[in-house]
Amino acid sequence: MSSFMTIQAFSTMSGIPKSTLRFYEAKKLLMPIRNNESNYRMYSEEQVPLARLIASLRTANVAIRDIQLYVKADENTQKQMKQEWIKTIKENQKQLEMSLRYLESDLAEKDIYIFKRNAEKVIWFQAQSPPGKFSPALMFRREQLRQCNIPVENTYLRYLSGNRKLIQAEIGFGVPSRVNSRIPEAISEEMKEGLCIGLAFQDNFSTIEAAYRKLVQYCMEHDFTPAGSILEWYRGDQIDAADIVIPVIQMGENNEYKKKAAGRSD
Numbered sequence: 190m191s192s193f194m195t196i197q198a199f200s201t202m203s204g205i206p207k208s209t210l211r212f213y214e215a216k217k218l219l220m221p222i223r224n225n226e227s228n229y230r231m232y233s234e235e236q237v238p239l240a241r242l243i244a245s246l247r248t249a250n251v252a253i254r255d256i257q258l259y260v261k262a263d264e265n266t267q268k269q270m271k272q273e274w275i276k277t278i279k280e281n282q283k284q285l286e287m288s289l290r291y292l293e294s295d296l297a298e299k300d301i302y303i304f305k306r307n308a309e310k311v312i313w314f315q316a317q318s319p320p321g322k323f324s325p326a327l328m329f330r331r332e333q334l335r336q337c338n339i340p341v342e343n344t345y346l347r348y349l350s351g352n353r354k355l356i357q358a359e360i361g362f363g364v365p366s367r368v369n370s371r372i373p374e375a376i377s378e379e380m381k382e383g384l385c386i387g388l389a390f391q392d393n394f395s396t397i398e399a400a401y402r403k404l405v406q407y408c409m410e411h412d413f414t415p416a417g418s419i420l421e422w423y424r425g426d427q428i429d430a431a432d433i434v435i436p437v438i439q440m441g442e443n444n445e446y447k448k449k450a451a452g453r454s455d
Contacts, residue, residue: 199232308382311361321394344423
């Protein structure tokens with residue numbers, strides 16, 4: 190037969206503070222019964238495992254709403270929910286490890302930073318120009334998209350090949366995900382979210398090659414592995430200043446990246 194105890198006794202047995210137990214009650218996660226005479230909260234011994242489970246999930250940063258769903262779900266649904274939580278925590282752990290590596294690097298490089306890039310739909314066009322002279326092509330394509338009623342949120346330049354006289358590149362425009370380009374030569378790509386190392390560039394664009402080298406050197410010195418092509422990122426409508434960006438592999442992904450690379454070389 191179940192024995193009942195006061196909130197003080199239940200707090201002592203479960204190791205959970207009384208204020209936390211009251212919070213669980215307010216969120217309808219752990220409901221006591223009320224003594225008819227005194228109206229005191231009364232808990233049963235059988236509620237201790239549930240209370241400890243809720244406290245453990247909160248310690249793991251699981252949202253209250255998710256815990257509410259979890260405690261009411263069947264066993265299969267609970268397993269699925271736990272797998273999603275594990276995936277999220279591992280992703281957060283990788284991001285924290287990358288952030289730590291950045292903080293441990295030389296922060297004297299104040300123009301270099303780390304950030305998480307959001308997923309984005311990008312429309313790309315082929316282009317060529319002398320180094321640092323892509324502004325006319327960027328403006329032409331942006332106007333072309335404007336005439337098609339396609340709003341541009343970000344502008345990119347992705348180096349392909351070239352020399353000191355002529356650069357082959359792609360110029361891209363971040364657009365809303367619902368947009369379908371009607372321009373025949375346009376190529377659409379879904380850029381995935383991920384961590385990036387960036388360098389803020391505000392000098393003369395004829396010197397941008399040196400900024401590229403500086404960012405690549407920084408990544409090499411601090412063991413950041415590139416996960417894609419280096420980009421010039423022009424925020425919003427302006428094309429007078431750029432951020433040079435390299436997507437990087439998060440901790441724990443590097444081995445998988447190496448396996449794929451080795452498979453391609455076989």
